[in-house]
Amino acid sequence: MSKEPVAVVGIGQTKHVSARRDVSIAGLVREAARRALDDAELTWADVDAVVIGKAPDFFEGVMMPELYLADALGAVGKPMLRVHTAGSVGGSTALVAASLVAARVHGTVLTLAFEKQSESNAMWGLSLPIPFQQPLLAGAGGFFAPHVRAYMRRSGAPDTIGSLVAYKDRRNALKNPYAHLHEHDITLEKVQASPMLWDPIRYSETCPSSDGACAMILTDRAGAARSPRPPAWMHGGAMRSEPTLFAGKDAVSPQAGKDCAADVYRQAGISDPRRDIDAVEMYVPFSWYEPMWLENLGFAAEGEGWKLTEAGATELDGDLPVNMSGGVLSTNPIGASGMIRFAEAALQVRGQAGEHQVDGARRALGHAYGGGSQFFSMWLVGAAPPQT
């Protein structure tokens, strides 16, 4: 028996900001979930199960969100699951929810991811003083910056590529009312003049720290038929993992990322991603990860990803728009960031992305990664139902 097709019929986000002091965590997730239900014109009673994800526990000190949030998410009397995969969690949470629909376990599933970075300190969470171990000398940016340098060396990319990505994403964010950073006076010169934090990564090429939540309503073919607005259809989804460090790991272009993309393309019947995919929401917390992931995801040959960025192909009006929403560089509630990528890809093929809509987007990729480039989750969504 073939799988049940999975449709996205509701999407809700909070306005992402640096601190939502007016709401509890329950109030924050509720806001996103309520908006997703409203978008789908459904009620709590229409939801059969809830699947949530969040950042690693030390990032905000909530160890069992599934206990605390059951009533806020209308999960009383229903199955509720939690997914963990570091920064990629928002993507893998959506995929676990989708698998419940695809397997015909449930008809309609609410999936949600969140983080309130203002209530903790992710840097602290990343650098616990483990006995006998050398303290980490550089923090998150310092962890990724050497990989960026390795990419620059390997590809011969000019120093300016990172600033082009940041300038693009911050301008895209101005068209997205939910984005955290709205830098109306952004210029390329300002990005290039911003302080060098972890050379080669500048301040303006790093993600902010945000409070926010994102929710989606996933449903089966019957649910999609009742949807008041066009659904986004899932054409493929996959997750892959690898260790943080191992002999032979390619930190610039991890094998797990390549394998994950290949699996999604196989499911979706994509032979040439550059030609067949109209828009991409990829997880770019530091600007240089755009060209690196363009290669890892097969949009460019090895060493050539930066050329797409430099030529403007990834701009909102380019032939392969990337991070139309402003991306992680403009909004980063870590636990939710992966799901925001997935949801923004779905918004595009539903034609509901507003000012940051890519005209005629029919197929879009949502991508997330996490940990030390070791967890990958992706989905490909389309305006038309999958061919079964």
Added chain:
Amino acid sequence: MPEVLKAPLVVEFPFTRSLGPVQSAFLTGLRERVVLGVKTRDGRTLVPPVEYDPVTAEEIRDLVEVAPTGTVTTWAWNHEPRRDQPLDTPFAWVLVRLDGADTALLHALDAPGPDSVHTGMRVRVRWAQERAGAITDIACFEPYDGEPAEPAGHSGEFDDAVTGIVAAARLDYTYSPGRAQSAYINALSDRRTVGERCPSCRKVYVPPRGACPTCGVATSEQVEVGPGGTVTTFCVVNIKAKNLDIEVPYVYAHIALDGAGLALHGRIGGIPYDQVRMGLRVEPVWTEGARYPDHYRPTGEPDADYDTYKELP
């Protein structure tokens, strides 16, 4: 079996919590010696109050005052109070259904011994002397044989409401790095870097984990690597980390020690930061009593060829 290291690891952080409207009213109420519950759609009063109806999932905001007196619905005796518990002498954990409430609140009951506690006994709130808008504003409950108190019908609106709390979390672990890393750490005290070779792919893991994650087999053959190595990549850190006493800028590098299958991380010194490059040959510099090299400095050898280190992460 050789000695396996162990050490205490304390993980603690003062997480903050925004309260939202319902918890804000509840905790501000405690500060003012008022206990508030919330009414559900089916007419029950939940104490402590919640933001969303557990039955209908609707938002609920109808706050009502309940009495500071109530009935124990169940209990457990705590023989040995721990740090930061409500009382420092043995006490009962109790669930108390306050007069006017339909659900029970968890707190401590100050009682002389387990024989003096029973389900159904009447108790009342003992307020803390100093109150700040926290569950600890109720110091504990105490036995009570008077009439039920009459709530004053507070509206739940307060001037100067508490909007956030600090929820300090602390976990006490005993940490052990295990057999393979203990051997690595012990060798470092002789200023030697010892990894383990995978019997299958022959790559040398530094630090060793006791298994090769690629082949999925245990490792045991010890191999000394270094002391020389190659900078495979690096960044220049320009922002000072709170917990580190290192002057910026400094170079944070991945260093593949000669013979190792992957790079470890360290600081480069003895050369201006803007002259560090990929391929630079370095060696460790030790300071007296330190477990790890303080930094790595150039050896003066010619730089390594790109091809010799480009696949070392």
